[in-house]
Amino acid sequence: MKIVVIGGSGRIGTKLVANLRQEDCRVFEASRRDGVDTVSGAGLAQVLEDTDIVVDVSNSPTLTGEAPLRFFEASGRNLMAAGRAAGVRHHIALSIVGSDRLAAIDYFRAKQLQEAMIEASGIPYTIVRSTQFFEFIRDVVQDGTTRDIPISPALVQPIAGEDVADALADATFGDPRNGRIEIAGPEQFHLDWVAAEIATALEDNRRVVADVHARYFGAELQERSLLPGPDAYLASSRFEDWLREELQPEWAAARTR
Template sequence: MKIVVIGGTGLIGGKVVGKLRERGHDAVPAAPSTGVNTLTGEGLADALAGAQVVVDVSNSPSFDAAAVLEFFTTSTRNLLTAEAAAGVAHHVALSIVGIEGLPENGYFQAKVAQEHLIKEGPVPYSIVRATQFFEFVKGIADTAADGDTVRIPPVLFQPMAAEDVAEAVAGAAAEPPGKGTVEVAGPDVFRFDELVGKALRAWNDPRTVVADRHARYFGSELRERSLVPDEGRAHLAGLRFDDWLRRSA
């Protein structure tokens, strides 16, 4: 199959392209650097010609709430319109576990809007909701830092490797649509503050992690299970955080 991967040059997209090619598919990365712009529609028709599946793992260049909402809604509308015109049979999108539960998080609410457009759109779809990535832990610590102190809420956290996220997305793309929304998560549940502290120690980062129940996560105060799937609902990935951490350190 010809499978076009929107955002196919990024962290997840590049891995999805590789995994699809390993399965024998004609996986084509599409991004502004390849002449495809989902915000303006530039290059979409040519890129989608002959495609059976489109995978959307693109990301907003801005995290401002209004800009994120504009990116995901405009891009998704343009994609679905172009897919319908090209006869694409399956739209696969990457989303995030728990997005409905954090209304103060502008990024999460933009993903809610994106999912709604996909579900109401003209193309059969699969949505893969993933927990946070191991690769984001350093950025989360930087965002939560106040000098040498990193304030993290002591809630449950079940991250997974980008490699496993890509495997889940590629698997969904290689199968027929019809499964609706699936969730994937890491194999182990941690306390958020303890995991960040472990990572910083492994990286010889001198900052101190403090458990702060009211510390905000990208604008939202978290409940105990805000960032983890319901028990028994998610497919669990294989790579454990400690193994990934040893490699990264």
């Protein structure tokens, strides 16, 4: 069985490729680094030749404005056409919990378009909608201002990137759902509390400011905008597990430099 991971060199892609390569199948990374550009279509026909399963974890380089829409429209069009031509039997894509509730956000609207193109492609598919990654919240913390980190107090149910990769691997070896599944972490928190805990763990002395008007990809959040539905698959990694396993090694490395 041949599996192609689109965006295989990214944050989730590298974890997913490592997981899939533990099984008895051929796994190929496909990214611009590997000579495959889904936006232009360059290299797609070649890498998808004789491919059984495509897993798309690629992302727009820019997350605001019209750039995500342009990226997912072009990438989706080329991927679907190349997948049909190659006879792909299962197309799996990583998407976001809440994308249909936050249509005012350009990035979420682009993800809705991506999902719609997959659904209309005629290729058997599974869309895996994930809640926010702990790693993404860490990035938000690190991108704060020099003094304060304003962030929404909306509820979140964040998930570890490793658990996202595990769920995608499970979907890869399962039958096409021809629908969506949701995945989330096992615990709910207020987003500002998670950010404050991460800032403390990073020994970041800036102040996390809970602000209901703080923008999330350019829009305000309601309290439950980012929460999954009642049937979501819940991963096992807890927030304190992720803090210990992901952040503490970074502190140790930093202190030895």
